[in-house]
Amino acid sequence: MAKKRLVLTFPPEVVERPVVSLMVKEYDVITNILRAEIHEGEIGRMLVELEGEGKKIKAGVEHLKVMGVQVEEAITDIELDEELCISCGACTAVCLPRALKVQAPDWELGLDKDRCILCGFCVDACPLQLIKVKF
Amino acid sequence: MAKTYQEINQRISRGEAVVLTAEEMTELVKSDGAKKAAARVDVVTTGTFGPMCSSGAFVNFGHSEPPIKMSKVWLNDVPVCADLAAVDVYIGATAMSDTEGMAYGGAHVIQDLIEGKRVKLRSTAYGTDCYPLREIETWVDKDTINQAYLFNPRNSYQNYACATNSSDRTIYTYMGVLLPNFGNATYCSAGQLSPLLNDPLYRTIGLGTRIFLGGAAGYVAWEGTQHKPTVERSPGGTPVGPAASLALIGDLKQMDSRFIRGARFHRYGVSLYVGVGIPIPILDEEMAAYTGVADADIVTSIFDYSQQSRSRDPLGRIDYERLRSGSIKIGEKKVPTAPLSSYKVARRIAQTLKAWITESKFALTEPLQPLPSEGTVLPLDVRTEEGI
Ligand code: SF4
Numbered sequence: 001m002a003k004k005r006l007v008l009t010f011p012p013e014v015v016e017r018p019v020v021s022l023m024v025k026e027y028d029v030i031t032n033i034l035r036a037e038i039h040e041g042e043i044g045r046m047l048v049e050l051e052g053e054g055k056k057i058k059a060g061v062e063h064l065k066v067m068g069v070q071v072e073e074a075i076t077d078i079e080l081d082e083e084l085c086i087s088c089g090a091c092t093a094v095c096l097p098r099a100l101k102v103q104a105p106d107w108e109l110g111l112d113k114d115r116c117i118l119c120g121f122c123v124d125a126c127p128l129q130l131i132k133v134k135f
Numbered sequence: 136m137a138k139t140y141q142e143i144n145q146r147i148s149r150g151e152a153v154v155l156t157a158e159e160m161t162e163l164v165k166s167d168g169a170k171k172a173a174a175r176v177d178v179v180t181t182g183t184f185g186p187m188c189s190s191g192a193f194v195n196f197g198h199s200e201p202p203i204k205m206s207k208v209w210l211n212d213v214p215v216c217a218d219l220a221a222v223d224v225y226i227g228a229t230a231m232s233d234t235e236g237m238a239y240g241g242a243h244v245i246q247d248l249i250e251g252k253r254v255k256l257r258s259t260a261y262g263t264d265c266y267p268l269r270e271i272e273t274w275v276d277k278d279t280i281n282q283a284y285l286f287n288p289r290n291s292y293q294n295y296a297c298a299t300n301s302s303d304r305t306i307y308t309y310m311g312v313l314l315p316n317f318g319n320a321t322y323c324s325a326g327q328l329s330p331l332l333n334d335p336l337y338r339t340i341g342l343g344t345r346i347f348l349g350g351a352a353g354y355v356a357w358e359g360t361q362h363k364p365t366v367e368r369s370p371g372g373t374p375v376g377p378a379a380s381l382a383l384i385g386d387l388k389q390m391d392s393r394f395i396r397g398a399r400f401h402r403y404g405v406s407l408y409v410g411v412g413i414p415i416p417i418l419d420e421e422m423a424a425y426t427g428v429a430d431a432d433i434v435t436s437i438f439d440y441s442q443q444s445r446s447r448d449p450l451g452r453i454d455y456e457r458l459r460s461g462s463i464k465i466g467e468k469k470v471p472t473a474p475l476s477s478y479k480v481a482r483r484i485a486q487t488l489k490a491w492i493t494e495s496k497f498a499l500t501e502p503l504q505p506l507p508s509e510g511t512v513l514p515l516d517v518r519t520e521e522g523i
């Protein structure tokens with residue numbers, strides 16, 4: 001049995017639920033949704049853990065791609081250099097689950113790792129290049 | 136009763152001046168009214184810390200032995216403009232490294248110099264009778280460089296756009312990463328703390344105004360490029376989009392990288408976060424009312440950055456209180472918002488400047504000449520020589 005952690009990005013026109021249940025039914029891959037950020041009519045993202053035979057996972061992932069789902073290898077963690085952070089907020093613009101926030105009253109960047117889906121989008125978005133991924 | 140610059144400066148030098156940050160002034164004007172606030176307060180300090188691409192630094196390296204008339208110059212592999220006298224250069228903030236691309240650029244060189252780091256200087260020249268040397272490679276830092284001062288042609292924009300993206304792909308802009316289908320909206324102004332939004336009609340900010348620039352004292356040198364005072368305004372006088380701007384000057388050697396920072400916007404390029412704070416003298420009730428402005432009163436326009444045109448139609452208008460709340464509505468859609476300019480550092484700048492003035496370390500200057508209050512921006516059209 002193999003395990004794989006992936007970040008799935010669903011364009012608004014792809015309905016996410018059937019796609020995932022299909023993986024279970026047709027490819028015999030156990031699909032655990034670890035975190036998800038999905039709202040109707042918007043791009044959605046989820047962190048999933050797939051469990052099953054290596055071959056079947058591969059076939060299932062191929063199928064997801066054909067359906068228009070963007071599939072990326074999940075990172076294991078992000079690292080933020082808080083010392084140098086200027087709390088500009090540029091990284092919060094791409095953080096759909098709002099794990100990164102700058103808000104009143106202190107307007108200081110906060111990172112809530114429990115909300116993070118490990119998509120890694122904040123890495124490119126930080127103008128000071130202070131966020132690094134760990135694979 | 137009206138006050139003069141001289142009276143305010145006398146109070147500053149005696150350590151008696153009453154100084155508030157723009158945020159504190161907004162509270163005071165709300166509770167006590169502009170008239171009472173004008174009687175109580177001498178100076179209001181403002182602050183902003185955002186990416187300002189139109190920035191850079193003039194450097195004079197001092198002369199080598201034998202001397203060189205530098206014609207091509209690199210600092211840490213970043214090309215800088217050397218089309219001036221022999222050892223004068225201008226480091227443009229947005230210049231990109233020949234070896235690292237946009238991950239490191241002129242803005243980062245400026246930050247490294249401010250932080251006292253060693254920077255590699257490389258130059259080639261054609262050689263002349265008076266400047267025979269044709270090549271030099273050496274190391275410099277801010278203490279070995281003869282002179283270095285920032286001269287930023289366009290900083291401290293009076294208000295800025297709110298950016299969003301209607302297209303179906305992610306776009307990478309100087310307003311950050313904009314997600315498809317109105318996936319987010321970014322904004323870039325310190326709002327009620329921002330210098331030119333507290334003096335919306337430029338009564339006190341003008342040529343020669345002494346300011347906080349990157350952690351040191353600097354000056355307003357000129358109107359900024361694309362200075363555009365003739366615009367639509369809200370009832371309080373603040374413009375509903377980008378309007379005035381300032382050209383600023385200050386000594387790089389005195390600066391502090393907490394208030395000035397190199398940046399790169401992914402797939403866009405390099406920029407410089409510049410910390411600017413301007414003191415505003417509360418000469419009378421009108422200035423108290425202006426500095427009492429709140430985020431809720433300041434409105435900006437929302438633009439679709441997927442439209443690749445110099446004149447985009449605004450999608451709507453929104454005030455900074457809503458932008459700061461974390462989401463806005465565009466049409467029927469709820470769109471999350473994110474700032475690009477640091478409110479936290481803007482606040483620290485206003486507080487630092489307040490401390491300098493309160494401790495009699497910083498006096499105000501009366502502008503030598505006001506900023507132009509009329510005029511607009513000319514576009515660049517492709518035309519023939521006869522067609523001009
Ligand atoms: S990786 Fe970054 S952008 Fe993605 S959820 Fe985590 S904090 Fe947010």
Ligand code: SF4
Pocket residue numbers: 080084085086087088089090091092109125126127128129130131
């Ligand atoms: S974009 Fe970078 S510097 Fe800005 S708040 Fe996020 S981590 Fe801090």
